[in-house]
Amino acid sequence: MAPSRDSLAASPAATPCDSASLSSSIVFLDNGAGDIKCARVPSDHFSAEDIREAVGAAVRIPNAACRPRVEVPGVPRRAGNVMYGSELRSCRDFSEMSFSRPHQRGYVCSWGLELDIWSHLLNNEQAVDAQGTHRNAIITTAPCFNPGHMIHAESELVFEYLGFQRYVQLTSQAMPAFAASTSSHACVVLDTGFSFSHAVPVIDGRVIWRAVRRLDLGGKALTNQLKEIISFRAYNMMRDTAVVNAIKERVCRVSPHYLAEIALENKKPRSRRYTPTPDYMLPDATTGYKDPLGFVIDPANVPTLDPTAQTLALTNEKIFIPELLFSPSDIGLGQAGVAELVCQAVEACSAHLPPDEAMRLRALLYGNVQVVGGNSLFPGFVKRLLADMRPLVPAEIKLQVLRAPDPQLAALEGSMFFTQQWMESGRPLFVSKAEYDEFGPNVCYSRFQSLA
Amino acid sequence: MDEAAAAAAAAAAERNSRKRKRKIAPRVLLAQVDESARLEARQRRLDALESDDVVAAGENDDEYEPDHASEDDYSDDAVVGAIVGKSKKKSKANSKPSKAASVSTTQKKQPSRQKQPVRRAIEAFNVPLDLVLAEEAKRAAVEGTTECTYEHARALPSRFPARRICSVCGFQAPYTCVRCGSRFCTVQCGVTHDETRCLKFTQ
Numbered sequence: 001m002a003p004s005r006d007s008l009a010a011s012p013a014a015t016p017c018d019s020a021s022l023s024s025s026i027v028f029l030d031n032g033a034g035d036i037k038c039a040r041v042p043s044d045h046f047s048a049e050d051i052r053e054a055v056g057a058a059v060r061i062p063n064a065a066c067r068p069r070v071e072v073p074g075v076p077r078r079a080g081n082v083m084y085g086s087e088l089r090s091c092r093d094f095s096e097m098s099f100s101r102p103h104q105r106g107y108v109c110s111w112g113l114e115l116d117i118w119s120h121l122l123n124n125e126q127a128v129d130a131q132g133t134h135r136n137a138i139i140t141t142a143p144c145f146n147p148g149h150m151i152h153a154e155s156e157l158v159f160e161y162l163g164f165q166r167y168v169q170l171t172s173q174a175m176p177a178f179a180a181s182t183s184s185h186a187c188v189v190l191d192t193g194f195s196f197s198h199a200v201p202v203i204d205g206r207v208i209w210r211a212v213r214r215l216d217l218g219g220k221a222l223t224n225q226l227k228e229i230i231s232f233r234a235y236n237m238m239r240d241t242a243v244v245n246a247i248k249e250r251v252c253r254v255s256p257h258y259l260a261e262i263a264l265e266n267k268k269p270r271s272r273r274y275t276p277t278p279d280y281m282l283p284d285a286t287t288g289y290k291d292p293l294g295f296v297i298d299p300a301n302v303p304t305l306d307p308t309a310q311t312l313a314l315t316n317e318k319i320f321i322p323e324l325l326f327s328p329s330d331i332g333l334g335q336a337g338v339a340e341l342v343c344q345a346v347e348a349c350s351a352h353l354p355p356d357e358a359m360r361l362r363a364l365l366y367g368n369v370q371v372v373g374g375n376s377l378f379p380g381f382v383k384r385l386l387a388d389m390r391p392l393v394p395a396e397i398k399l400q401v402l403r404a405p406d407p408q409l410a411a412l413e414g415s416m417f418f419t420q421q422w423m424e425s426g427r428p429l430f431v432s433k434a435e436y437d438e439f440g441p442n443v444c445y446s447r448f449q450s451l452a
Numbered sequence: 453m454d455e456a457a458a459a460a461a462a463a464a465a466e467r468n469s470r471k472r473k474r475k476i477a478p479r480v481l482l483a484q485v486d487e488s489a490r491l492e493a494r495q496r497r498l499d500a501l502e503s504d505d506v507v508a509a510g511e512n513d514d515e516y517e518p519d520h521a522s523e524d525d526y527s528d529d530a531v532v533g534a535i536v537g538k539s540k541k542k543s544k545a546n547s548k549p550s551k552a553a554s555v556s557t558t559q560k561k562q563p564s565r566q567k568q569p570v571r572r573a574i575e576a577f578n579v580p581l582d583l584v585l586a587e588e589a590k591r592a593a594v595e596g597t598t599e600c601t602y603e604h605a606r607a608l609p610s611r612f613p614a615r616r617i618c619s620v621c622g623f624q625a626p627y628t629c630v631r632c633g634s635r636f637c638t639v640q641c642g643v644t645h646d647e648t649r650c651l652k653f654t655q
């Protein structure tokens with residue numbers, strides 16, 4: 001769901017857990033195409049406090065098998081020299097690292113690879129430690145309209161390969177509606193993640209499926225576009241996905257007025273336009289910089305550079321890359337940007353209602369737009385979303401756009417609150433191994449349909 | 453003055469590219485590419501933006517060539533590879549998934565080099581997404597739930613006309629590519645567009 005913002009950086013020290021609690025714990029796994037976010041609660045009966053604690057200790061790892069250019073000491077030898085998750089923390093060289101990802105356009109399509117990644121996560125991350133025989137329950141997420149085929153595959157993976165006793169899959173884009181920061185009973189979630197961006201209206205805990213709208217543009221495409229631009233203009237970084245992704249996250253921002261800003265830039269003499277001050281220091285394994293992904297150069301404090309250091313100066317791509325989310329037609333994608341996406345979803349919700357009711361519903365939804373996903377972390381994102389939406393929304397309607405406190409963990413946190421509420425109400429949530437054995441994967445499909 | 457110079461330069465670039473292309477593929481130039489071909493070229497370009505730059509872990513070891521030319525990395529099916537790449541390529545070749553039933557056959561052909569063969573049974577589920585979505589659309593049609601599908605959720609086009617923005621670099625773009633309709637701002641971007649996007653995806 002989210003790009004790998006921070007996923008390569010160190011994460012808080014994991015806390016080992018006693019094995020007694022393992023046998024009753026629930027593992028929550030938000031299976032984003034970019035990063036997996038994973039945490040554990042001690043039992044079926046957990047409090048808001050437990051949720052806060054679990055989210056605080058959540059593990060965030062790339063949903064990928066990573067292949068470094070050179071072997072990393074301390075990582076077990078595997079076929080293809082791959083490494084997973086937290087092993088990246090000891091890696092000091094991300095240049096030319098390649099990533100094999102199980103997802104294709106947001107949906108899992110490589111199940112062997114996903115199994116490897118999940119197995120490694122469950123066996124090696126202490127914060128979610130679900131080793132050995134006491135694998136109790138797992139709650140995963142998948143995107144909207146996850147095909148039955150993928151549910152079938154995942155149920156087999158969870159029950160037969162990983163040995164869990166209970167399992168449920170929730171819709172990741174709907175879950176932020178249940179997070180603590182979302183109080184009202186109607187909202188639109190705008191989840192702009194790694195593979196795509198969704199606008200999902202949720203009313204009284206139910207997703208309005210026919211009104212869900214999806215823009216096929218996410219953080220991965222943005223990183224790839226930036227990779228190309230840098231490669232044509234400065235250095236060939238076509239293989240440096242991790243480094244370019246870090247540059248995107250650390251340097252790019254959303255412009256409040258894109259056309260005005262580039263017009264201003266255009267007026268500058270060409271020589272000034274293309275040789276600005278350096279923005280970014282590229283990592284260099286030989287000189288051993290502290291941050292293996294490089295770092296942003298403080299313009300007020302440009303370091304004295306040794307002659308071999310490679311610096312990168314970005315021009316308008318700083319604002320062009322995030323701009324694509326607001327104006328996908330700039331690269332020929334014939335879909336509306338995120339602001340119109342939210343409006344399309346809201347309009348679809350209210351389309352069949354009588355005028356006054358439609359107006360009331362619109363007011364409710366526009367009054368509570370929840371923004372989540374890694375792309376929302378671009379500075380200026382929320383402001384621009386608000387500015388772009390305002391002229392599209394009737395003037396008498398109050399528009400409110402809120403970004404979740406941690407936009408990348410909102411789905412994980414929401415899935416915990418959702419689970420808590422659902423179980424308190426006494427409705428069936430989990431599919432048990434016994435049910436699965438008796439009725440097959442179809443029982444998963446119909447159970448998951450009944451949720452949210 | 454700057455404008456005029458740029459215009460002249462761009463015109464020159466266009467002439468240049470015409471000359472060069474005529475050698476490579478005269479057909480592309482002679483026929484004004486029709487709208488559907490334009491759309492397809494754009495779609496392939498967008499698909500390329502979604503690609504991983506990787507080879508599969510532990511599987512395609514033999515095909516892993518760390519030193520191959522970098523421009524080919526990107527959007528080149530052979531390298532896009534990964535586990536799904538093989539089948540992706542296949543589904544692209546016969547662009548309509550005519551044999552949608554071949555759910556697991558595409559994967560069987562891959563030699564399994566994994567140490568624990570028992571694991572790989574799960575890979576019978578590795579099916580190109582387009583096939584899965586086509587199946588899903590069929591099911592929705594039968595169940596009468598087409599309003600709640602992946603297809604239906606796709607964002608509609610913007611209500612505003614496309615801006616004149618260079619598809620390569622993001623600056624204002626006065627020029628339009630005659631082949632695909634993309635915009636570009638300068639000679640430099642025009643050449644980049646021609647070499648890495650336009651021709652690559654219109655052939």
Ligand SMILES: [Zn+2]
Pocket residue numbers: 618619620621622623636637638641
């Ligand atoms: Zn340009």
Ligand SMILES: [Zn+2]
Pocket residue numbers: 629630631632633634645646649650651
């Ligand atoms: Zn073109």
